[in-house]
Amino acid sequence: DSGVVQSPRHIIKEKGGRSVLTCIPISGHSNVVWYQQTLGKELKFLIQHYEKVERDKGFLPSRFSVQQFDDYHSEMNMSALELEDSAMYFCASSRTGGRSDYTFGSGTRLLVI
Amino acid sequence: GDSVTQTEGPVTLSEGTSLTVNCSYETKQYPTLFWYVQYPGEGPQLLFKVPKANEKGSSRGFEATYNKEATSFHLQKASVQESDSAVYYCALTHSWNMGYKLTFGTGTSLLVDP
Numbered sequence: 001d002s003g004v005v006q007s008p009r010h011i012i013k014e015k016g017g018r019s020v021l022t023c024i025p026i027s028g029h030s031n032v033v034w035y036q037q038t039l040g041k042e043l044k045f046l047i048q049h050y051e052k053v054e055r056d057k058g059f060l061p062s063r064f065s066v067q068q069f070d071d072y073h074s075e076m077n078m079s080a081l082e083l084e085d086s087a088m089y090f091c092a093s094s095r096t097g098g099r100s101d102y103t104f105g106s107g108t109r110l111l112v113i
Numbered sequence: 114g115d116s117v118t119q120t121e122g123p124v125t126l127s128e129g130t131s132l133t134v135n136c137s138y139e140t141k142q143y144p145t146l147f148w149y150v151q152y153p154g155e156g157p158q159l160l161f162k163v164p165k166a167n168e169k170g171s172s173r174g175f176e177a178t179y180n181k182e183a184t185s186f187h188l189q190k191a192s193v194q195e196s197d198s199a200v201y202y203c204a205l206t207h208s209w210n211m212g213y214k215l216t217f218g219t220g221t222s223l224l225v226d227p
Contacts, residue, residue, distance in 0.1 A: 004156075033214065041200060043157070043217040056214050090156050092215075101147075102215055104156030 002026075004093050004105035012111045013081050021076040021108045025093030032074045033102065034066060037088040046089075049074060061085075081112045115140040119203045119218035126193050127226050134188040134221045136177075136203035144205040146170075146179050146186045147215070151200045157217075160201070195227045 005024040013019050025032050034046040036059065045058035049068035060066065063080045074091060088109050092102040119136045126132060138144065145164040149157040161170035166181035175190045186203060203218040 035217075041220040041222070043202065043220070045214060045216065048214050058214075092156070101159050101162060104158065106154075107156050 004091060004103050006089075006091055006105035006108050008108060009106070010109045010111075012113060015081060015083060015112055017081050017112075019078045019081065019110065021078070021089055021091075021110075023074040023076075023091035023093075023105060025072050025074070025091075026103055029093035029095055029103075030072050031094045032068055032072065033092050034060075034074070034076060035090045035092070037090060037107070038086075043090070046076075078110075081110075083112050086110055086112045115142075115144075115205060115207075115216040117203050117205060117216055117218035119201075120221045122200075122220070122222035123224055124221060125224045125226065128195055129192050132188070132190040132193050132197075132223065134201055134203075134223075136186045136188065136218060138184050138186065138203070138205050140205060140207065140216075142207035144207045146177075147204040147206070148175065148177055148186075148188050149202040149204055149217070151202065151220070153199075157202060193223070193225045195225045198223055198225045 007022045031050045033048040036044045046060040047066045048056045052068045065077045068074045088107045090107045092104040094102045116139045120134045147162045148160040150160045151157040161172040163170035163179040169178045177186050177188045200220045200222050202220045204215045206215045
């Protein structure tokens, strides 16, 4: 169990640019969620996929899209980046079925300049 | 929708003193309640969860009781250590559309002075 792996760890992009964040869940976990954390505290729910189907969407901007692939890894495509997109982005995964515990990755720090 | 409200921080305590972080929630579903902890530079990690009303969860000296009537889930520790300095999040989840979304409170920063 290598944990949830996120890449890259840090990224700097110019305003108006694009970025792709990747999340590899724990083996056997098909439920993946994304959160945005700003100001070092508030965790804002962005989107959730379960078995490759979008199940719930929160504060995900229309400029962003998220896809879950056959091996359950997830990618967040971000376009037309704005300064306020600067934040930590965490993904988390959990097993199918039951009220399983989420395991979070170490996050990607995005800075838009 | 769901909401979670917890003690505003930062909270500063001396080592050996007691901690209480208040948490209250609102949901129309039957939730499972969690406390998560986040250390600098890391993602949140589960401290413990309580799926059933009127039961207690605990870990590393921290504990909380799921009070369904009061819709509360306060975090307590009798004697904090410097290593407990972190941000603590109360959270809830319930089954929705075959998935389990976690709704977090705004977090409470704890700083323990040695």
